[in-house]
Amino acid sequence: MATTSVSGNSRAPATAAGRLLATAVANPFGTLVVLGLAYLAWTLGLPIVDWAFVNATWVASDRAGCNPDGACWAFIVNRLPQFAFGFYPEAERWRAWIVLLAPPLLLLLAMAPDFPGRRRILVVGFCLYPIAAFVMLAGGVLGLAPVPSEKWGGLLLTMVVGLGAFVFSFPIAILLAIGRASKLPAIRLLATGFIEFWRGMPLIAILFMSVIMLPLFLPPGVEFPRLTLAMIGITLYSAAFLAEVARGGLQSVSRGQSEAANALGFGFWAMQGYIVMPQALRAVLPGIVNSAISLLKDTTYVMVVGLFDLLNIVNAALSDPAWLGLATEGYVFVGLVFWSLCFGLSQVSARMERDAERNQSRTPSGERKAP
Amino acid sequence: MTANASISVRSLSKWYGSWRALRDVSMDIEGGTCTVLCGPSGSGKSTLLRCLNGLEEWQEGDVVIGGVPVGYRAGELRRLRRDVGMVFQSFNLFPHLSVLDNVTLAPRIVRRRGRRESEQHAMQLLERVGVGQHAAKLPSALSGGQQQRVAIARALAMRPSILLFDEPTSALDPESVKEVLDVMIDLARSGTTMAVVTHEMGFARRVAGRVVFMDKGSIVETGEPDEFFDCPCTDRAKAFLGNIARN
Amino acid sequence: MAVSDQDMATGIWNAAEGDEADARPHLGPRQRWARRKAILQQAAVLLLVAAVAVFVIRNTVVNLQARGLASGFDFLRQEAGFKMAFSLIAIDPTSTYGRIFLAGLLNSLLVAALAIVAATMLGFAVGLARVSPSAPVRYVARGYVELVRNLPLLLHLLLWQAVVLRSLPVVREAIGLGGFAFLSNRGLYLPAPVAGDAKAMVVAVAVATGIAAIVAGWSIRSRAQARGEAPPRLGLVLAAGGLVSNAAAIALLDWQVPVLAGFDFRGGLKLMPEFVSLVAALTIYNSAFVAEIVRAGVQSVARGQREAALALGLPPKLILRLVIVPQAMRVIIPPLANQYTHLIKASALATVVGFPDLVNVFLGTSLNQTGRAVEIAVITACVYLALSTSVALATSAYGRRVKLVER
Ligand SMILES: Nc1ncnc2c1ncn2[C@@H]1O[C@H](COP(=O)(O)OP(=O)(O)OP(=O)(O)O)[C@@H](O)[C@H]1O
Numbered sequence A: 001m002a003t004t005s006v007s008g009n010s011r012a013p014a015t016a017a018g019r020l021l022a023t024a025v026a027n028p029f030g031t032l033v034v035l036g037l038a039y040l041a042w043t044l045g046l047p048i049v050d051w052a053f054v055n056a057t058w059v060a061s062d063r064a065g066c067n068p069d070g071a072c073w074a075f076i077v078n079r080l081p082q083f084a085f086g087f088y089p090e091a092e093r094w095r096a097w098i099v100l101l102a103p104p105l106l107l108l109l110a111m112a113p114d115f116p117g118r119r120r121i122l123v124v125g126f127c128l129y130p131i132a133a134f135v136m137l138a139g140g141v142l143g144l145a146p147v148p149s150e151k152w153g154g155l156l157l158t159m160v161v162g163l164g165a166f167v168f169s170f171p172i173a174i175l176l177a178i179g180r181a182s183k184l185p186a187i188r189l190l191a192t193g194f195i196e197f198w199r200g201m202p203l204i205a206i207l208f209m210s211v212i213m214l215p216l217f218l219p220p221g222v223e224f225p226r227l228t229l230a231m232i233g234i235t236l237y238s239a240a241f242l243a244e245v246a247r248g249g250l251q252s253v254s255r256g257q258s259e260a261a262n263a264l265g266f267g268f269w270a271m272q273g274y275i276v277m278p279q280a281l282r283a284v285l286p287g288i289v290n291s292a293i294s295l296l297k298d299t300t301y302v303m304v305v306g307l308f309d310l311l312n313i314v315n316a317a318l319s320d321p322a323w324l325g326l327a328t329e330g331y332v333f334v335g336l337v338f339w340s341l342c343f344g345l346s347q348v349s350a351r352m353e354r355d356a357e358r359n360q361s362r363t364p365s366g367e368r369k370a371p
Numbered sequence B: 001m002t003a004n005a006s007i008s009v010r011s012l013s014k015w016y017g018s019w020r021a022l023r024d025v026s027m028d029i030e031g032g033t034c035t036v037l038c039g040p041s042g043s044g045k046s047t048l049l050r051c052l053n054g055l056e057e058w059q060e061g062d063v064v065i066g067g068v069p070v071g072y073r074a075g076e077l078r079r080l081r082r083d084v085g086m087v088f089q090s091f092n093l094f095p096h097l098s099v100l101d102n103v104t105l106a107p108r109i110v111r112r113r114g115r116r117e118s119e120q121h122a123m124q125l126l127e128r129v130g131v132g133q134h135a136a137k138l139p140s141a142l143s144g145g146q147q148q149r150v151a152i153a154r155a156l157a158m159r160p161s162i163l164l165f166d167e168p169t170s171a172l173d174p175e176s177v178k179e180v181l182d183v184m185i186d187l188a189r190s191g192t193t194m195a196v197v198t199h200e201m202g203f204a205r206r207v208a209g210r211v212v213f214m215d216k217g218s219i220v221e222t223g224e225p226d227e228f229f230d231c232p233c234t235d236r237a238k239a240f241l242g243n244i245a246r247n
Numbered sequence C: 001m002a003v004s005d006q007d008m009a010t011g012i013w014n015a016a017e018g019d020e021a022d023a024r025p026h027l028g029p030r031q032r033w034a035r036r037k038a039i040l041q042q043a044a045v046l047l048l049v050a051a052v053a054v055f056v057i058r059n060t061v062v063n064l065q066a067r068g069l070a071s072g073f074d075f076l077r078q079e080a081g082f083k084m085a086f087s088l089i090a091i092d093p094t095s096t097y098g099r100i101f102l103a104g105l106l107n108s109l110l111v112a113a114l115a116i117v118a119a120t121m122l123g124f125a126v127g128l129a130r131v132s133p134s135a136p137v138r139y140v141a142r143g144y145v146e147l148v149r150n151l152p153l154l155l156h157l158l159l160w161q162a163v164v165l166r167s168l169p170v171v172r173e174a175i176g177l178g179g180f181a182f183l184s185n186r187g188l189y190l191p192a193p194v195a196g197d198a199k200a201m202v203v204a205v206a207v208a209t210g211i212a213a214i215v216a217g218w219s220i221r222s223r224a225q226a227r228g229e230a231p232p233r234l235g236l237v238l239a240a241g242g243l244v245s246n247a248a249a250i251a252l253l254d255w256q257v258p259v260l261a262g263f264d265f266r267g268g269l270k271l272m273p274e275f276v277s278l279v280a281a282l283t284i285y286n287s288a289f290v291a292e293i294v295r296a297g298v299q300s301v302a303r304g305q306r307e308a309a310l311a312l313g314l315p316p317k318l319i320l321r322l323v324i325v326p327q328a329m330r331v332i333i334p335p336l337a338n339q340y341t342h343l344i345k346a347s348a349l350a351t352v353v354g355f356p357d358l359v360n361v362f363l364g365t366s367l368n369q370t371g372r373a374v375e376i377a378v379i380t381a382c383v384y385l386a387l388s389t390s391v392a393l394a395t396s397a398y399g400r401r402v403k404l405v406e407r
């Protein structure tokens, strides 16, 4: 093998400054870019820091009370409860708090070191969450006062739509993936058609249609609130994407696994549930988390059917006469919330990918060759 | 079904598309005995073995296990397979489950046994095949020989009346081969009905009641191991044995 | 278990032609049972689906009648009676819904096409910066990607909308871009050719032949490369000729530069601010994803190839251009096409800012006015499915070609 050592000719200089200089000389274009960016950061960054922190106003009762040279965070502070819960009645907000805090707690648990029963708590927690959250928010049972879904809003609604659609779409996605891998042509065709239909449509159009068309499809007299209609659309949309992810996972499970399960007397569904799906889903866990990130960002589209999710409620608050002209503050706040959620999730997915790679390189190859 | 069921194969024929993989195969395996299947690659050994627990569908003939013909409805097959254990060349352990869970899963799910009971039994079996101390590990942390012994324990956990082995040692290094063969010899001596596809002559001579030699989808010759290995009657068997001896 | 119906079917087929005695057509009781079971299972599923369909259709018919809504596709020939703020074909209140549909579709395609081109260029630049040898450049690119892709597209759009509307000058103080184009809070003004004379026809023909020449030249070259031959001179000449004729034709047109007249510019093409912010948001958002696709593609081929190229004595910059990027394209194209499908679908966000795209004027206004919910939904669905299918078909054609080249 005639490989020449690539790094052999450039021994690293001893000091950090020397190293920096060496890199700079080695790549003049990059250095220029960096210098340019540093200049930009200086000229733009200072005013931004001034605006966001130095001259910012945190407490005021309206726009006039804010320093015009700085950010008017007082707007966000004043509206925070509304941005979090929408028009959810104040006396019942504790219910919304529980619904909002449960997912981060579960996520923390997911990142925590293993202990017996942890996995079970997680699975049960995530599966029950949407139903429990619905009961908790809607009320009307267990002595909870009913709160119509028109009053839900803000971050609360974002969570309900995002997590609800994700969890409900999961079983549908698995069935679709199994259907698409079926030997029976009719079932395969139906599953494929369904998946491709929902994947090919813009979510905006799906939301319009679910609000306009779904009521037409229902028997006369049956009416769903807008939130439910929108959630049905988003759930099916997300199911189609998740199904494709799950299909990738199914393909990664070797045929020997289902053979071994068959030979032990497992039936089809037991085999899928205990042997095939756990492996398939584990193999594509990063892809699943990425789908969840996309879905979370896509929940903002519910704006077009008049639901007040976090983005829309902030957007609506911008036209409050007492707080006019604060679009930047509002959008920065929404951006911070979404960015931290999505970035956090993407780090989880990246860590899973790294772990999977490490495991893969450790596993000795003992898989059955295709017959 | 008896504890150590007999197997009877009656003029079995199987086609893959237009390719005939089994031609009119008939054979009997008495309860409690060990039969070794051998023959050149592609001769249909695996296919025959996989017919015995209904992993393959055949077109003609019958397989009778413990006096009951193997049916073709899903439920019948599932019931049959509970009683016929199978060990694969490539182990096919479930990589996402610990060794112990690999062994207990089928009894718990398929036989609906309690967890405590299944685990006790599984530990006994794991001790018996000599991997008791690895029960909590994942299969990927074990050597090939250890994995294959776990696979045997997994099959045994269903308390099968018949065990099928498809080249259980051919993916292993020589040392592991011995570990696995020792377990199999132990099983055969304890009177389990076994059908084993293998080219391990030593194993066949020590425990097999009979050797069945296949070629091109048919059974060419059967006999006692010593007779067969020392003076095969047919030319094809002679050539085959000559080949193994040389390799 | 292991035998599928297909195997059995081919078995019968082959056996009918085979002359060997064992190759008889064969269906044992097991196969007959399996076949019957497959038919029954499929019939059950189809029946269930049909039952749901009948239920839905009956409800829809009843509901439509109850609401007194008409049905049928005849509305496409009716006058729509509304105007569109921006359209590539002339629209006035007498235009039909069919024409409105066409104008909306063209607007959607225009937005998507512009954003695809821009996002690809920006994305490739950022993606290559992600694998730059200079660490600071890599960090900056990574920062861009992480900042952009973790924010919802809709937020990007609203931000652009707010920024564009607020921070751009009024028409009188419009920013001139080289004296040809102008940017103000009313939108972007671009020079446009004056159409409608005989010259336009000549120019159109010249452009068409020019493009054909470029395509032909390029395909001759790439086919030669696929066979591993040196590209023939003819391909190069054709492509160059096409380029020159296109440039000449475009220069020949009468270009009308927008001129400030009173409160607005006159002449040229005016792009609404909504259009500008939509394209900007789509571009920026998708560029981050394109960048990640490019990075993954380059990294997938980089290691071994790079060393081999260095061993050949190629300078590092050429390595990236000549060796790595062309090879990485194989890995890049499929997910890139997928990203384009996302972008095309996302262009429907135009509705939110009021740009008259297909969804806005057809699924929105037209549906509200005519009440033909089912018809309009079906047409819209067909359009988007056709778009994503054509992207998918193009990708798989590319995949086949690449495979051919590899052999
Ligand atoms: N799924 C299948 N489809 C088509 N042909 C098959 C299939 N499985 C096996 N065959 C063919 O059937 C014949 C018998 O295969 P089988 O696996 O039983 O051979 P074998 O004796 O076990 O060989 P080896 O020692 O290589 O394992 C071979 O010619 C093989 O090509």
Ligand SMILES: [Mg+2]
Pocket (backbone or CB within 6 Å): B045, B046, B047, B166, B167
């Ligand atoms: Mg075999």
